[in-house]
Amino acid sequence: MVGEKRMPKSQRGRIGRPSAKEAASLEDRILAATWDLLLAKGARELSVERIARAAAVSKKTIYTRFHGRSDLLMRLLRRKLELEESGLHEDVDAEDFRDAFCSVGRRILAFLISAERQAIAAVLAELPDARHDAWTSTYAVGLRAIDALLAHPGAAIALANLDLATFRHALLQCLIGRAENMLRAPESDQPISEDWMKALAKLFIRHDS
Structure with a gap:
């Protein structure tokens, strides 16, 4: 035309x-x-x-x-886990292994009780079929943060005679239990207890690094 x-x-x-x-x-x-x-x-x-x-x-x-609402929410969950994980590997190079241990533990606890994690929990309530995959992903985030701690130069001495595979899961289970208690009683235990982390370090660390 x-x-x-x-x-x-x-x-x-x-x-x-x-x-x-x-x-x-x-x-x-x-x-x-x-x-x-x-x-x-x-x-x-x-x-x-x-x-x-x-x-x-x-x-x-x-x-x-x-592929639909469920797929969108799962993609959102994975994206948020990736972003949250990026902040878990800082301060692992602290000179003293105990300091690194406490730092990593505090970061994992903060991750587990964060508003982001609570929002993700709300998503999982809507996606019961995805709970296992989401929990597995969350657990893996914590294990990778602990693996970064195990790369610390003082880890071999500080954790001597411990089975490291068992240590990884035992430490993470302790942190998960602590996080669940903090979420159940937010008014009485709002701050992340420094004393609790030091006591946990004393439980696992048998030698000075």
Whole structure:
């Protein structure tokens, strides 16, 4: 038709096909909107329609990137675990192994009782079939933080005669139990007890590093 603008050949066929960078950005936006809604409204209010409105995308856009609400929530959970884990490996290079032990323990405890973890727990209440996978992922995060501690130069001396495989799980179970107690009684034990971590270090560490 006269006066009709023709699309350049280089742009033909690209409508509705975002670049890899654009697609990643769009997925991040959807996950961010989902997280904000989760914190503000709770897991039960997380319908795909609400998420689409919050992310300013269509429901079709969400369904082309996620297999549904459950898949979206699990992807969000994994993303948050990855972000939370990034802060667990700091201060492991403290010169004294006891200091490193207490530092890592405090960080794992903070992770286990964080608002993020509570929001994730709300997601799991909505996804009972995903609880095992989510718990396994959370447990693995804690074990990797402890593995970083075991790389400390003083670990071999400080933990001499201990079976390290058993130590990893025993330490994490102690921290999980402590976190559960803190969540059950938040008013009476709000701060993470320094004395408790020192007592735990004394239980496991038999020699000075």
